[in-house]
Amino acid sequence: MSSLCPFAGATTGGGVCPAKSDKSSAGVCPAKSDKSISGVCPVTGKDHSSEHKGSTGHAEDKGTDPRMVPAKCPFGYDSNTFKLGPLSCIICQALLHESSKCKPCAHKFCKACISRFKDCPLCGADIEGIEPDTELQALIDRFIDGHARIKRSHAAGDAEAAGGKNKVIYEDVSMERGAFLVQQAMRAFRAQNIESAKSRLTMCADDIREELKSSEDNLDLCSQLGAVLGMLGDCCRTLGDAPSAITYYEESAEFLSKLPTKDLELVHTLSVSLNKIGDLRYYDGDLQSARNYYARSLDVRRTAVKEHSAIASQVIDLATSLAKVADVDRNLGNESAAVEGFEEAIHCLEKLKLDSKQANLEQRRVSVLDFLHNQLADK
Template sequence: MKSNRNSSGVCPAKSDRNVSGVCPVTGKNPGGSTGNAEGKSSDPRLVPARCPFGYDSGTFKLGPLSCMICQALLHECSRCNPCSHKFCKACVLRFKDCPLCGADIDGIEPDPELQALVDRFIDGHARIKRSHASGDEEVLGGKNKVIYEDVSMERGAFLVQQAMRAFRAQNIGSAKSRLSMCAEDIREELKSSEDNLDLRSQLGAVLGMLGDCCRTLGDSPSAISYYEESAEFLSKLPVKDLELVHTLSVSLNKIGDIRYYDGDLQSVRSYYSRSLDVRRNAVKEHSAVASLVIDLATSLAKVADVDRNLGNESTAAEGFKEAIECLEKLKLGPEQSSLEQRRLSVLDFLHNQLAVK
């Protein structure tokens, strides 16, 4: 299947924040309509999609192809013995009793037939039933001819939505599998649209999430590889969208975080500094955006912490003081209580760091 043939506005994932159900590939809420990119048509000849499994292009409802534990499509589908209820392998292995009926689990075995059905369903989800809207459509038996139109943007949204469900439920293998499929779709489309900025930003976002999966699985080398590739794609884009700024800076920081625990402090400082530069430039353009100022102070603290570990105490103190100054100048209204809590938390950390001798 093709990935995104008709790219529209893109909202990359907030890698280390709650994305509130907004798809990082399309920038849309999976709970809303994701049909025609040109807007919903009122043409009565259009035939809405109807899926016998309970899924549709707007709501992605759970159906019999889903795991009731992670609420995502089944991955490595496994059958419990003797009750025969079916779940993702990674999900059901956490239980001694069947989560659905409570029966003792004597063992589990793979269900390749149901898994093959799930895989076919995913492959076919990028097609939606629709009638011709032009004036020269064929008429068969007095009815409009129904065709299937590629709506692969929905496929990207669908795969990411399934991955997010699985990731939240700690079924990381399933999340990684769905994100890999999404990345493969986008890479395939980029072969014929190398200069498509929307596709490149989508791929950068998905690669960042793949890095999160590998990091959670303890595969640091693969995580770094995904984060670096994500940063490479995003750093070549015109950094005007604040979501792109956030995703890029977070990917760079996460590489630094992983290398921090490896003890490579010079490399850590390099990545933290790159992230800091991205955030400085963003604040220059959008000084009124409170979240950017807090992100900037966080980056200053990260760089200062590394400087202290490298023995550069005076440089570290300057970094902590600059971060404190940024946060103390920031005034937030009562409607920004969550940001105020974050500001105070970072500020408290910075004052504690300055008090360390």
């Protein structure tokens, strides 16, 4: 997935990005490149890897009312920790989806995960067949439906309870459900359990849509929904469902277009969504439509570079968009425009100077530059 991590700035636990805290992965946030997951959390702009200190449950650490107690999942599932709990699939490490039981050993996994095995990953027994475990799946569905929906029952000012003792108030963690679902989806996606990832992201998108009904102009919700829709587009594209992928990417771009252009990570995610639509149109043979989307992405990146010309990643993104538009121009028979685009992209990259700390960007710069020189050599 390459979409924006949507909940880092909205969780009550200090703005923790669920991707950064998942120790089963590289601990990265899905917004940095068109094809991979890397970089800092785009909503907070921070690298959370040095910030995660296990929650102690003491209100003094949070600087809040001493009667406030952080809500905790009884099974240990939350967006701040990595845990394989009793409802997890040990193959994809996400919550079980379409829970299935192996015969004869009776070990349980996601249907999509265990279908790739001939022997049980737990005990090594031959798998003679698998059958759905509807009871377990119903339990998991109920667990997901109720997860992180704890609400504060009293205002912070209601200090006294019967008998003169302070009431303990659980904090409102309604947004934690979104971070939790995204985390589970990302684990499933990395393990190629795409249907599981899609299911969790669909729940998350439905939650946000419900919130938006009463808060249409909430920019945080728009950014969250835009990012989740982009992830759903990635799921559909991986499943080979291009029409649905395009629909999700278009809706993602619609929501992200409402956001301030000063946030570079949001701008990057918007341009990536537009490029992905262009790619799908391109592979479908609709070159003119592909060019339109590539050009929209290019316009977004031009604006970003004008305001942030010193940021190397923005310059490389701009060169990449120039190359995409030029490639389509060549295929449409407009050779002069194609050459002009390739040359502008080369100029952008050749004047870009990177230091030794930017080795990854230098590798990407050289790769794009080689492609551009090859394109001009073929004219």
